Amino acid sequence: MAWRVAKSLLQLREQINESAPDRSKASDGTIGDAAHASHQSDHNPWIQDGGIGVVTAIDITNDPSGKCDAERIVQALVQSRDLRIKYIIWNRRIISASVQPWVWRDYSGKNPHTQHFHLSVVRDKTLFDSTNSKWSISSTGP
Numbered sequence: 819m820a821w822r823v824a825k826s827l828l829q830l831r832e833q834i835n836e837s838a839p840d841r842s843k844a845s846d847g848t849i850g851d852a853a854h855a856s857h858q859s860d861h862n863p864w865i866q867d868g869g870i871g872v873v874t875a876i877d878i879t880n881d882p883s884g885k886c887d888a889e890r891i892v893q894a895l896v897q898s899r900d901l902r903i904k905y906i907i908w909n910r911r912i913i914s915a916s917v918q919p920w921v922w923r924d925y926s927g928k929n930p931h932t933q934h935f936h937l938s939v940v941r942d943k944t945l946f947d948s949t950n951s952k953w954s955i956s957s958t959g960p
């Protein structure tokens with residue numbers, strides 16, 4: 819089946835690649851692998867747009883020495899409360915825009931998400947394909 823990645827997620831990955839051109843991509847991902855496909859995951863292209871499946875989740879490798887510090891990026895994303903965010907999983911915790919909004923909760927999934935962070939975007943096309951505003955990926959400091 820034909821599939822593509824939500825444009826907002828491609829924009830995020832581009833921004834991260836620009837700020838960290840030599841980062842590791844060992845744990846990057848968009849479309850679901852066999853493990854993902856067996857259960858409901860936004861890595862599966864389950865949203866239909868004109869007969870094409872849309873993947874609405876991305877994994878970005880944590881590589882602090884390659885200038886891609888997942889902790890810092892995730893904090894900036896959470897601070898921004900970007901309307902495109904559905905939820906983020908990072909380092910055994912999950913934070914959602916709708917379920918207990920913006921409160922970190924323990925995450926006990928099979929993959930602890932210590933090698934990468936996971937970002938899902940909302941299923942509204944005007945948001946998941948929105949590239950009008952840049953993602954906030956670096957915190958502005960204290």
Ligand SMILES: [Zn+2]
Nearest residue numbers: 875876877936
């Ligand atoms: Zn993921």
